[in-house]
Amino acid sequence: MPAVELPVQKWPGRIHEVTLGGNGRKKVVVGGEATLPFLHFEGAIPHRPAIAIEVHDRNPAEWAENLRQVWGSALKSPAAWAKKASELGADLIALRLSSAHPENGNTGAEAAKKNVAQVLEAVDLPVIVLGPEVAEKDNEVLMAAAEAARGQRLAIGDCMEKNYRTIAAACIANGHVAIGKTPIEINLAKQLNILISDVGVSRDAILMDPTTGALGYGLEYSYSVMERLRLAGLQGDAMTAMPMICTVGEEAWRQKEARVSEGVPTTWGQAKERAILWEGITAISLLEAGADIVVLRHPRSVELARATIDKLMAGAGQRSA
Amino acid sequence: MPLSGIEIYKLLPKSNCKECKFPTCLAFAMKLAQKQAELSACPYVSEEAKQALDAAARPPIRLVTVGANPKSFQVGNEVVLFRHEKTFYHPTALVVRVSDSDSADSIANRVKEATTYTVERVGHNMGLQGIAIQNKSGDKAAFARCAQQVQSLTDLPLMLMASDPGTMEAALEKAAAQKPLLYAATRDNWQPMAALAKKYQCPVAICEPGGLQPLSDLTEQVSKTGVEDIVLDPGVRDFNGSLVSLTQIRRLALKSNFRPLGYPVITFPSEAASSLEEEALLAGQQIAKYASIVVLDHFSPEMVYPLLTLRMNIYTDPQKPIQVTPGVYPFGNPKPTSPLLVTTNFSLTYFSVAGEVESSGFPSWLMVTDTEGLSVLTSWAAGKFDAPKIAKTVKEFKISEMVSHQSLILPGAVAVLRGELEEELSGWKVMVGPRDAVDIGSYLKRSWTS
Ligand code: B12
Ligand code: SF4
Numbered sequence: 001m002p003a004v005e006l007p008v009q010k011w012p013g014r015i016h017e018v019t020l021g022g023n024g025r026k027k028v029v030v031g032g033e034a035t036l037p038f039l040h041f042e043g044a045i046p047h048r049p050a051i052a053i054e055v056h057d058r059n060p061a062e063w064a065e066n067l068r069q070v071w072g073s074a075l076k077s078p079a080a081w082a083k084k085a086s087e088l089g090a091d092l093i094a095l096r097l098s099s100a101h102p103e104n105g106n107t108g109a110e111a112a113k114k115n116v117a118q119v120l121e122a123v124d125l126p127v128i129v130l131g132p133e134v135a136e137k138d139n140e141v142l143m144a145a146a147e148a149a150r151g152q153r154l155a156i157g158d159c160m161e162k163n164y165r166t167i168a169a170a171c172i173a174n175g176h177v178a179i180g181k182t183p184i185e186i187n188l189a190k191q192l193n194i195l196i197s198d199v200g201v202s203r204d205a206i207l208m209d210p211t212t213g214a215l216g217y218g219l220e221y222s223y224s225v226m227e228r229l230r231l232a233g234l235q236g237d238a239m240t241a242m243p244m245i246c247t248v249g250e251e252a253w254r255q256k257e258a259r260v261s262e263g264v265p266t267t268w269g270q271a272k273e274r275a276i277l278w279e280g281i282t283a284i285s286l287l288e289a290g291a292d293i294v295v296l297r298h299p300r301s302v303e304l305a306r307a308t309i310d311k312l313m314a315g316a317g318q319r320s321a
Numbered sequence: 322m323p324l325s326g327i328e329i330y331k332l333l334p335k336s337n338c339k340e341c342k343f344p345t346c347l348a349f350a351m352k353l354a355q356k357q358a359e360l361s362a363c364p365y366v367s368e369e370a371k372q373a374l375d376a377a378a379r380p381p382i383r384l385v386t387v388g389a390n391p392k393s394f395q396v397g398n399e400v401v402l403f404r405h406e407k408t409f410y411h412p413t414a415l416v417v418r419v420s421d422s423d424s425a426d427s428i429a430n431r432v433k434e435a436t437t438y439t440v441e442r443v444g445h446n447m448g449l450q451g452i453a454i455q456n457k458s459g460d461k462a463a464f465a466r467c468a469q470q471v472q473s474l475t476d477l478p479l480m481l482m483a484s485d486p487g488t489m490e491a492a493l494e495k496a497a498a499q500k501p502l503l504y505a506a507t508r509d510n511w512q513p514m515a516a517l518a519k520k521y522q523c524p525v526a527i528c529e530p531g532g533l534q535p536l537s538d539l540t541e542q543v544s545k546t547g548v549e550d551i552v553l554d555p556g557v558r559d560f561n562g563s564l565v566s567l568t569q570i571r572r573l574a575l576k577s578n579f580r581p582l583g584y585p586v587i588t589f590p591s592e593a594a595s596s597l598e599e600e601a602l603l604a605g606q607q608i609a610k611y612a613s614i615v616v617l618d619h620f621s622p623e624m625v626y627p628l629l630t631l632r633m634n635i636y637t638d639p640q641k642p643i644q645v646t647p648g649v650y651p652f653g654n655p656k657p658t659s660p661l662l663v664t665t666n667f668s669l670t671y672f673s674v675a676g677e678v679e680s681s682g683f684p685s686w687l688m689v690t691d692t693e694g695l696s697v698l699t700s701w702a703a704g705k706f707d708a709p710k711i712a713k714t715v716k717e718f719k720i721s722e723m724v725s726h727q728s729l730i731l732p733g734a735v736a737v738l739r740g741e742l743e744e745e746l747s748g749w750k751v752m753v754g755p756r757d758a759v760d761i762g763s764y765l766k767r768s769w770t771s
Pocket of ligand 1: 217673695701730
């Protein structure tokens with residue numbers, strides 16, 4: 001009988017470790033993997049992937065009714081929302097400063113400072129601060145956020161091709177982690193990591209967001225680009241070895257399958273459960289492709305993702321190689 | 322592993338007799354290596370050479386057919402570990418399990434639901450692949466009866482699940498013509514199970530939870546009896562165990578060319594799940610990570626639809642997005658005064674828009690621009706969906722002969738194209754539609770006055 005020799009791959013590279021929080025605040029470390037997702041037999045996976053819950057600095061009227069209901073009155077203030085998210089088991093709070101968007105209030109630096117300070121006050125979790133994704137406004141409010149939270153080691157993003165300099169510099173000056181975002185392309189992701197590094201951000205202070213496509217809406221592209229980035233990082237390319245963050249909730253809940261309950265085919269099934277699985281399956285698929293942080297919206301998907309991560313990390317003790 | 326031209330040459334007669342219609346044996350060998358010739362063209366190859374070439378031509382993961390035509394499905398024959406390396410070929414079969422201890426009514430309901438379920442996504446109809454029947458009653462007659470009942474209710478392939486060979490044969494006597502998958506040969510019953518597989522020409526699953534070495538040994542034994550249509554169950558159920566063992570099996574087959582494990586794999590996600598949602602998530606993991614057949618214990622559309630969507634995503638060829646043919650598509654008998662909307666030929670984009678236009682109640686024209694299968698923003702960013710391109714498409718499809726109004730509705734996401742497009746198409750009014758297709762109905766109600 002032929003002997004089974006379990007194939008164990010030797011990976012010369014390792015994903016950089018990035019620490020968020022600390023300094024009186026809880027600490028979350030992501031990255032550090034020396035093998036592909038959850039293959040504990042092959043190499044160390046020192047930190048579990050983290051779950052961030054998305055919180056906005058305004059009441060998001062456009063959110064699906066189902067989501068608005070579960071969060072209820074917490075939607076009225078970012079502090080209350082963050083507090084509830086923390087109670088529901090978030091590892092991190094992802095505060096999106098969407099009120100700064102020109103179409104959603106166009107608030108500026110002052111509001112950003114105030115809202116970030118309130119969230120930091122309300123929870124002891126590490127915080128991710130995201131801009132409205134309009135380049136000039138991002139610069140304005142993310143700079144303000146970075147200053148308001150000096151020394152708290154937030155993750156701040158997104159640094160994009162157009163505006164990475166200002167945000168990266170603000171991260172360096174105030175001791176934060178920079179998030180670089182690129183549109184589902186391995187070379188663009190690498191290039192932006194290089195650019196951010198050239199500004200002076202150290203490797204243990206960069207996260208990358210390779211752009212999330214939701215289930216049925218580009219998931220396969222994100223999945224494959226993330227697998228390729230992770231493989232490149234493990235093969236020793238230090239400029240693709242950044243931990244990855246995915247805005248799963250935002251993408252999944254934009255889709256009709258998660259939002260609409262009437263006038264859709266009965267073969268889509270019951271709306272509430274379908275929406276949760278839309279977010280949940282997107283999250284698990286991307287975790288298996290290498291996500292280190294998933295940003296989620298629904299408390300039930302948070303619960304499911306947490307239980308799944310527990311189970312996927314359960315093999316960590318059985319490392320044999 | 323496929324052989325190189327030189328390796329094949331060594332196995333040929335080397336007489337250069339040209340009967341194969343190639344000038345030399347070497348030339349023939351080169352063509353064989355490129356799969357551009359058939360070995361049977363040479364009348365002089367030895368038996369030994371034939372066997373060596375056959376073995377080498379075998380795919381590293383065997384292609385296994387379950388069921389009889391027309392609804393049979395095929396699994397296996399995958400060639401990569403990561404879909405970006407080439408593509409995944411044979412989509413995971415989703416099978417729903419019923420038990421012979423359930424009431425006849427509940428079995429009938431479940432089987433009908435699973436059989437008739439189809440859901441459309443980007444122009445493709447997706448559904449389930451089979452029904453598994455579990456011998457839970459422990460009773461031979463009940464199992465046979467159940468198999469017969471299920472068979473009369475569905476044309477989907479079956480999977481018979483019984484550990485006792487006599488019980489298995491009782492059901493096979495009813496259902497063998499359907500070529501069901503037999504589950505399972507184990508270390509205790511493999512001989513009679515393999516004999517049944519051989520006698521009835523059915524594929525058989527081999528279950529050995531003791532580790533990959535015992536699984537491989539057992540598979541070897543079964544295959545030595547001449548049974549080759551094998552499906553593996555490494556018996557590991559939980560999230561991490563399943564990921565690890567399925568990864569190792571796939572790697573062994575593809576990277577180490579390890580024959581005894583070069584077969585498709587079957588999983589049972591509900592056996593490690595504490596809720597329906599968890600069953601769905603684990604099934605999702607297994608669709609992406611190397612399961613060829615996934616047996617579900619629950620069936621509900623809100624669970625199956627996302628799983629089928631995931632399967633479609635994972636098994637799409639990464640080299641070419643699913644596309645529709647560019648052109649002008651009418652919805653609901655449009656008139657020359659009906660609205661004209663513009664979109665791209667990425668299937669996902671087209672079908673999202675088409676669905677909304679159809680349900681809006683407004684007869685409309687939808688002009689589909691050739692963006693090489695890219696979505697609205699992607700093609701815009703790639704310079705494949707700009708004002709000159711849209712203007713050209715309007716002319717190419719002779720839109721002015723179809724509509725009388727010279728108004729065109731752009732996707733909201735590319736509102737920036739408006740000014741330039743109005744310059745390109747002089748006399749036309751360019752309107753900016755909503756960003757999301759879902760809002761097309763309300764937008765038309767609000768803004769369309771013909
Ligand atoms: C998947 C994806 C890809 C895939 C391609 C998928 C494909 N076949 O198109 C890949 C990975 C190949 C890709 C590549 C690129 N991408 Co891309 N990609 C995405 C992603 C994740 C999803 C796109 C998608 O499929 N959407 C779903 C479809 C259905 O949406 P849609 O076509 O817009 O249609 C909707 C609406 O527009 C509306 N609609 C459509 N038609 C019509 C018509 C009317 C009349 C109306 C009213 C409405 C309407 O209805 C639909 C449903 O609501 C988005 C980001 C995101 N999360 O959205 C980025 C994104 C579109 N990509 C982007 C970029 C920049 C690129 C690249 C240029 C990157 C690069 N430099 O290489 C390349 C270009 C491709 C090339 N060079 O060949 C950017 C565009 C930035 C911008 N705003 O300009 C985005 C937004 C990412 C980002 N945030 O930076 N991408
Ligand atoms: S027929 Fe066979 S022996 Fe003759 S040339 Fe072709 S390969 Fe060689």
